[in-house]
Amino acid sequence: MKDVSRLKSVLEKGGFAVTSECGPPKGADPQAVLRKTELLRGKVDSVNVTDNQTAIVRMSSLAACCLIKKAGLDPVLQMVVRDRNRIALQSDILGASAIGIRNVLCLSGDHQSFGNQPDAVGVFDLDSIQFVQAVRNMRDQGIIVGGEPLSHPPDMFTGAAANPFADPMDFRVVRLAKKINAGADFIQTQCIYNMERFDRWLGIARDRGLTEKAYILGGVTPLKSAGMARYMKTRVSGMDVPDQLIRRMEGVSKDKQREEGISICVETIERLKQTPGIRGVHIMAIEWEEAVGEIAERAGLLPRPVIDDQ
Amino acid sequence: MITAQQKPIDEIRGMLVPYKRILVLGCASCVAECAAGGQKETAMLASTLRMKAKMNNEDVIIQEHTLDRQCVKDFVVTLDDIIGSYDAVLSLGCGAGVQAVAEMFSEIPVIPGLNTEFIGETRAQGLWVENCLGCGDCMLYYFGGVCPLARCSKQLFNGPCGGSVGGKCEINPDVDCAWQKIIDRLSRFGALDRLETIYPPKNWSRKQGGGPRKIIREDQQR
Numbered sequence: 001m002k003d004v005s006r007l008k009s010v011l012e013k014g015g016f017a018v019t020s021e022c023g024p025p026k027g028a029d030p031q032a033v034l035r036k037t038e039l040l041r042g043k044v045d046s047v048n049v050t051d052n053q054t055a056i057v058r059m060s061s062l063a064a065c066c067l068i069k070k071a072g073l074d075p076v077l078q079m080v081v082r083d084r085n086r087i088a089l090q091s092d093i094l095g096a097s098a099i100g101i102r103n104v105l106c107l108s109g110d111h112q113s114f115g116n117q118p119d120a121v122g123v124f125d126l127d128s129i130q131f132v133q134a135v136r137n138m139r140d141q142g143i144i145v146g147g148e149p150l151s152h153p154p155d156m157f158t159g160a161a162a163n164p165f166a167d168p169m170d171f172r173v174v175r176l177a178k179k180i181n182a183g184a185d186f187i188q189t190q191c192i193y194n195m196e197r198f199d200r201w202l203g204i205a206r207d208r209g210l211t212e213k214a215y216i217l218g219g220v221t222p223l224k225s226a227g228m229a230r231y232m233k234t235r236v237s238g239m240d241v242p243d244q245l246i247r248r249m250e251g252v253s254k255d256k257q258r259e260e261g262i263s264i265c266v267e268t269i270e271r272l273k274q275t276p277g278i279r280g281v282h283i284m285a286i287e288w289e290e291a292v293g294e295i296a297e298r299a300g301l302l303p304r305p306v307i308d309d310q
Numbered sequence: 311m312i313t314a315q316q317k318p319i320d321e322i323r324g325m326l327v328p329y330k331r332i333l334v335l336g337c338a339s340c341v342a343e344c345a346a347g348g349q350k351e352t353a354m355l356a357s358t359l360r361m362k363a364k365m366n367n368e369d370v371i372i373q374e375h376t377l378d379r380q381c382v383k384d385f386v387v388t389l390d391d392i393i394g395s396y397d398a399v400l401s402l403g404c405g406a407g408v409q410a411v412a413e414m415f416s417e418i419p420v421i422p423g424l425n426t427e428f429i430g431e432t433r434a435q436g437l438w439v440e441n442c443l444g445c446g447d448c449m450l451y452y453f454g455g456v457c458p459l460a461r462c463s464k465q466l467f468n469g470p471c472g473g474s475v476g477g478k479c480e481i482n483p484d485v486d487c488a489w490q491k492i493i494d495r496l497s498r499f500g501a502l503d504r505l506e507t508i509y510p511p512k513n514w515s516r517k518q519g520g521g522p523r524k525i526i527r528e529d530q531q532r
């Protein structure tokens with residue numbers, strides 16, 4: 001079987017892509033990865049595997065991707081520049097390609113001070129944009145940073161993240177443009193709760209022709225409770241949760257809040273499906289993978305298309 | 311300048327345990343400016359150490375002396391006359407000062423009394439802030455006079471990250487987002503277009519890739 005990116009195939013065929021996320025365990029048990037994977041099988045096209053998210057030591061993203069790949073799903077290898085210099089990053093890209101991983105998402109990463117190793121050095125040799133560029137140069141020109149040729153280029157559908165909700169507002173689209181110019185094939189956004197603000201950002205991106213140059217997947221995260229909504233609003237920087245949404249969550253009894261969270265999420269996806277320039281959705285159900293199938297079902301995203309070349 | 315802070319007194323006393331005749335050695339340059347190791351602080355520390363020694367019935371001699379620049383050989387040399395009377399030096403110089411003294415007087419232990427912190431500025435009375443990493447290839451022109459290496463928590467060359475909110479950094483609301491400042495300053499000069507192009511990977515060999523750095527200026531050598 002030839003290794004191809006399912007995500008790329010779906011997008012290139014004009015489909016509305018669905019990705020989700022799997023956070024590797026704080027331990028070495030492969031079953032912990034595979035259990036989560038099973039919840040996502042058939043519900044999504046590809047599964048992002050987070051890289052020591054929130055700077056907490058976890059099973060390596062590359063190893064977890066390998067497990068997911070073996071289980072027959074299409075992993076998206078998330079890689080942060082916090083922990084590895086350009087030698088290690090490029091080497092891992094080659095390794096990942098060699099074992100058949102076909103998607104990478106290049107990220108800065110959460111700062112080490114947030115996690116369980118606050119004494120660690122932050123590497124930040126490349127930034128996420130330079131990393132995107134490095135991967136694209138490896139793939140398309142067969143060269144590494146500095147220009148030396150590779151004996152065999154990696155095959156990687158290359159992505160980056162974008163946060164439409166951070167400051168400075170006017171510069172967010174410039175940064176998106178830089179990521180796309182650096183070579184990002186696809187973009188996954190921060191979770192969207194403020195659809196108006198998202199539309200404004202996307203409108204500018206559309207005007208600049210950016211939505212034609214890269215596939216943009218809107219990010220969504222179902223809220224589990226009103227408490228979570230408040231926490232996201234006040235404690236997670238760069239997250240925009242409108243008060244009206246918090247009130248809506250508070251308006252239902254505690255035992256119904258999860259369901260309300262799913263409904264909000266489904267409504268957001270419905271709107272994203274109607275939004276020109278949006279080519280898919282990235283469902284980040286944090287430690288709640290069970291919800292992904294229901295969300296996909298209710299948002300009319302199932303069944304996922306069959307890709308004949310796989 | 312180089313900034314520093316005095317180590318906790320117990321840590322200092324712990325390192326001094328084996329010694330009986332101690333020279334507390336200040337430096338009147340950077341560490342005086344940041345009130346960590348100048349003449350005044352040196353005198354204060356020496357007297358604190360004498361007092362503690364007395365309270366604990368320790369039989370030690372502690373004296374103080376301050377050089378104009380502890381990191382410059384021409385000044386360190388002047389210790390030649392006095393250093394023989396001591397069996398240890400407690401240096402209140404920056405890391406460079408400590409090592410300059412150690413390099414010249416190989417027979418005597420030189421103990422650091424400061425934690426050397428960063429290259430920074432005195433922004434207000436009692437406030438010092440980091441603003442340069444000494445990267446060996448200054449990029450301040452491109453970034454409107456705000457260093458993304460020293461002042462952005464993630465050292466982004468193509469920032470800001472997705473955590474920048476209201477001019478503050480995601481790691482701590484007390485930390486300003488360097489990238490907000492870069493953008494503000496460049497837009498004031500109408501030079502925001504400098505940020506449209508991708509800033510390439512940094513050449514770190516100018517900082518650390520080539521091993522410990524040296525500047526050799528033949529025109530300055532005698």
Ligand code: SF4
Binds near residue numbers: 441460
């Ligand atoms: S670019 Fe380099 S030399 Fe210039 S301020 Fe920043 S760290 Fe210092």
Ligand code: SF4
Binds near residue numbers: 466472475481487490
């Ligand atoms: S918030 Fe600003 S200073 Fe902090 S890491 Fe992001 S870009 Fe850098």
